[in-house]
Amino acid sequence: MTTKTTPTGGGALVLHSGGQDSAVCLAWALDRFETVETVGFDYGQRHEVEMTARMAVREALLDAFPRWRDRLGQDHRVDLSGYGAIAESALTADREIEWRDGSLPSTFVPGRNLVFFTVAGAIAWRRGLTTLVGGMCETDYSGYPDCRRDTLDATQTMLRLGLDMPLGIETPLMHLDKAETWALADAIGGERLVELIRTETHSCYRGDRSHLHAWGYGCGDCPACDLREKGWARWAQGQADT
Template structure:
């Protein structure tokens, strides 16, 4: 299925709402938005996730990003937290319940939370409508990912069409990481904010599914064994091995 993207709305101001979890991908996307948009707000979601520690790191990351440059500080606006705890009541998964991470009979990992990203984007669209923001930026990716169907480009494009029809808007859903692997995501972070941003992502962001935030590796905090940690670690090692000397 190939659903065409709607063109970005033509407005006087370029503004965006970034789905910002406090993880590697969303932090990179936030840096990307701060580079390309005049006004940027952020939204995080509390949905009963095992790795709720990611929410605790969000304010620190936002404050440190403000210190990168006066331009980023000026562009970074309000932060929002939305309670979507009903997600954990609707679906029992390894992302929301203490259980062993494994592959299910349908081939998907049991960390898959059905409809989670669709709900995130829908809630973000409602917030963007109220805040008069015309672009949503999310870290969805179908290159290096765990096979989640709602991370796919077709799913995001289809939802963009549905949201714009249902809300009578011209909202653009952008996914800067959609066709990047984790090595390329690390490289993108460096291109946006240099070694300073790489160090911030390593020391402050959280990706580990089980919420392990006590062990700091050269690629960041995590258990080092869950799918999210393995992807992040592998991408970092590949990025480091191919990094060109300054």
């Protein structure tokens, strides 16, 4: 089952990494805004394959949903490799991916979303776009403090003041777990969108594109894969029960 909404005026800039969450957000934005652009950040991430996946997702969305073709506009790729070197983590350096009790996981890149939204805000100001869309959530996440809605509300206020424009930050997945994220994809684009996200996106921290699981490509044991495997299982079970 798919839903259709009446598009709103103005335009949106989607932080599109090539992963499951940002792909759902891109579809969500295309279903709601007359104009949608995307931005991706190369910050020296080990799973650089996501930078290739993000373009494949854009093309696949247009092939599967021609009604969005006139809405999807320019893509922006930003080199933030210098920042990634400063904010070193297990995502940007050859370090073990681990999660110690009482501390943030080694995959935490300090200030990543703050930097992303600041740069995206500058692009939005230049392009005349009034909404930034990100796939952050605080329901089943890794505890990153810059994924919390309180953090993004403060970031939104900062951008509105600093850019002197009514810029909004939308986070449609903020209060959804991964099972509910699959359900949202199904509601927006049905089986076509679910399959597209399963096979075209990339969220695995290790950049593994050699193993296709029921829930998508990945190594199967990093934190990102673990979240998606469990979310898919809950969503699939719910589908079976209906």
